[in-house]
Amino acid sequence: MDLTNLTITSAKKGLKDKKFSSLELTQAYLDRIDQVEDKVKAFVTVSSEQALIDAKKADEKLSKGEDTALLGIPVSIKDNFNTSGILTTASSNVLRDYIPPYDATVVRKLKEAGMVMLGKTNLDAFAHGSSTETSDFGASRNPWNTEHLPGGSSGGAAASMASGETVVAIGSETAGSIRQPASWCGVVGLKPTYGRVSRYGVIAMASSLDCPGPISSTVEDSALILQILAGKDPMDATTSPKDVPDYLANLNKDISGLTIGVSDEYFIEGIDPEVEKAVRDAIKVFEKMGAKLRKIKLFDPTHSVAVYTILQRSEVSSNLARYDGIRYGQTRDKFGAEAKRRIILGTYALSAGYYDQFYNKALKVRTVIVNDFNQAFKEVDLILAPTSPSLAMKVGASADSPMFGELADMLVEPSSIAGLPGISLPVGFSKSGLPIGMQIIGPQFSEELIINAAYKFEQEVSFKERKPKL
């Protein structure tokens, strides 16, 4: 039995039926990491020793009949989540020797649910990028073709998922960092509503946008992880006090009668024709399932790129001010080129005389984007669009392109700016064998409906059996 091809649900069943132990399961994934990591480079740190200890503990609990949501299940965690006693670098030399004395709330909740953490996955340094090429420890590779990038910033997370190095991966998104790498790597990525999941202990990028979430092989697994992570956290004042629904309850609910919006503005000029075709075909599947399609006109996403660039650079310059090399971490000269570039632009945009022109103006255009989505959701329940306008790009593509990430993430930025939830799921492959993703966007706190629609699609069209050759 191949243990490195499991979902959370199937792994849990195997553990319960005693087909394998958590120790065997964990060892199988550690072996898989050993076998493919040279090619994929998904991890910054593999914490095998701790993983095996945790797996043994999980087996003891399992033998006593204990059952928690992730008991004994191997998980990879993006390296911008603080993990007590385990190196946490954000893929930056500034934090290359930082051992946190505490867990992020997300990590605490996953531990309480019984996970076995395999290690910490690579990202663009401080999550600044959409390729993992700004990582100070080298780029991760796309498991479908290792000459291509996995996307980013949660590129290591998506690569670990697609290459069978973990059962499920935890990533974070500011504007695209879960959905875009999930799309490029042919896996599912769920970005929750802003404030649905706690940011406490996540190394901050842009605090008004940052959002942790799962990258998984199935929609059900993403729903399961969101169930564990969602909820109010006293340690993060921006988490929502809204009740957390049962995300698994309506997975298979009939979606006929839903109205689904499609905006031509999201099939931008220059979009890869294979991406456009696969996504338009996927939209037809929703029609076949009984959903009503409606053409809508969303605000031009190129404006969102400008808003995002200003908000994110400004918040980055403020968040990275804490790295003084005194309390922890290395000195400020250790920042990589991308972090420096962002600090300079953000500081400039916030400095006296420019604040109104840039930051305040961007906040006002953000209101325009929020209003635009509110208007659209009066007419439609959900919106379908390509996740990324391109296929996974080749290694080296981001070099000397100061706007690479912003342009690659153009179709995910507007919904992130408005704090909306979205899921990216695989809808096809190019002739060259690279995955294509489609996103489903909904109103704030509509994760339940998004998950339901994505699950129904997955029942019709699934690529679970197709695996990269590594």
Place this chain on the structure above:
Amino acid sequence: MILDKAKVKHVAKLASLPLTSEEEEKFSKELGETLDYVEKLNEVNTTGLEGTNQVTGLVNVTREDVVGPSFSQEEALSNAKETYKGYIKVKAILSEEM
């Protein structure tokens, strides 16, 4: 446009960010390109609109001020590069000469 090299230097000083002269050169060009792109913001009419800081609309979130467990001194200092008798040691910012 080009973001003037002197401006880059000034902003780097505000951000306490050491830059090499090559970096100053490079950033003045690259950041100019970025500023050209964000000019697009001016194409959008925002008359009468308030800015959005907090997208889900939460305001003034408070909690009870209850004493709870916190880091031990050892944990709090565990990542500091230099410590002295339980303090974090920093470079002197004042000297004896006036």
